[in-house]
Amino acid sequence: MSKAYVFTRFGGPEVEAFVDQDPPEPGPGQLLVAVRAAGVNPVDWKLRAGKRRPGAPPAEFPEVLGSEVAGVVEAVGAGVEGFAVGDEVFGNPVTGGYAEHTLLPASLTAHKPVGLSFTEAAALPVAAATAYDGVRQLDLPAGATLLITGVGGGVGVAAAQLARHYGVRVVGTASAGKKDFVEALGVVHVPAGRGVAESGVAEAGVAESGEADLPSLADRVRAAAPGGRVDAVFDLVGGEHLAAVASLLPDPRGKLITAAAKETVGELGGAAVARARTSEVLDAVARLAADGVLRPQVTATYPLERADEALRAVEGGHARGKVVIEVGA
Structure with a gap:
């Protein structure tokens, strides 16, 4: 039997559970993998809550959580x-990642570089690949300024x-508690949350106590950005946070992208990150990681038995960098 962490219906944390199940059988074009590490992402809890992509197949409960893994091939379809x-x-994976075994489609699988640990490799398929696709989509020249929210x-x-590797200056919004963390990456930190010109309380998941007393978010970005302007926005927060920074771009077409508000970004003149979802992209990010250009920044690890804690850390919105579940030998 193979242990897995699943959700039994759509809902909150109360629908999550551990189960023992038979390892899946690889079909044509698939690999059976013994999981060594699984990345944790916001999409995991969003899928559990019922927020599925348009055109996605209906859920078959229990459904294993997790959308990125690293491991060892045990069988080939x-x-x-x-x-x-x-x-x-x-x-x-196509059968979830918080598990001892899963299936990977060969078309969305890459070989792990020798110098990269399983834990580091498990942080690449979703976060790093999304970042890679987004940065390429913006195609900014060296010397340009990019704002990254969240x-x-x-x-x-x-x-x-x-x-930064491509010579682009980066300004980023994040909570005050992440200031030192993001500045160590060469990012100009801008405190997140609503300011006094944006009525209401600070946004959950991106702000901390006291940040609602700040100037408006757009004004904070202008004050921090070189020359008081940004050339593009890569949004990872959505909502009012996205609307506030979209106003910084005179013409958002081609220069405003989001991975968090795909259904509404068009109203602001922007677009969703165009995900390639190919093994070629995974190979590219693996090479960048192996060369030290891209460091996965895994800041917390949990054993599979504490998968619930790992997901809570990400669902709470305050995790720094990547959270990874370590599985097996």
């Missing part, structure tokens, strides 16, 4: 080329590193 039993790989999370720290 029909038609798979380039992978063999014993290979160390990472990618996006820069302290997994996608944000990866996007900041990539942008």
Whole structure:
């Protein structure tokens, strides 16, 4: 039997549970992988809450949580080329990641570089790949200034590193408690949350006590950005946070992207991050990580038996960098 952490219906943390199940059988184009590490992402709890992508197949309960893993190939399905039993790989599973075994489609799997740990590799398929796709989509020249909202999370720290590698200056919004963390990445920190010109309380998940007394978010960004302007926005927060910074761009077309508000960003003239979702992208981020350009910034790890705590850390909105569940040997 294989242990997994699942949700039994749509809802909150109360619908999560551990189960023992038979390891899945790899179908054509699939790999059976013994999981060594699984990344934790906001999309995990959002899927549990019932927020599924348009066109996604209906849930079959119990459904295993988790959307990125690294592990060792145990079996290869029909038609798979380039992978063999014993290979160390990472990618996006089709049967969940918080488990001792899962299935990976060969088309969304890459070989793990020798110099990269399983824990580090498990942080790449969602956060780093999203950051890679977004930074490429913006295609900013060296010397330009990029604003990243929610820069302290997994996608944000990866996007900041990539942008800096390409010579782009980075300004980022994050809670006051993440100031030192993001500044160590070469990011100009801007305190998150609403200011006195934006009535109401600070936004949950991105602000801390006292931040509602600040000037407006747009004014804070202008004060921090070189020359008082930004050339593009990579949004990872959505909501009023996104609306506040969209006003910084005279023409948001092609320069305002989001991974957090895909359904509404078009109203502001922007677009969702165009995800490539290919093994070629995974290979690219793996090379960048192996070369030291992209550091996964795993700041907390949990054993599978504490998967609930790992997910709470991310769902609470205050996690720095990446949270990873370590599984198996």
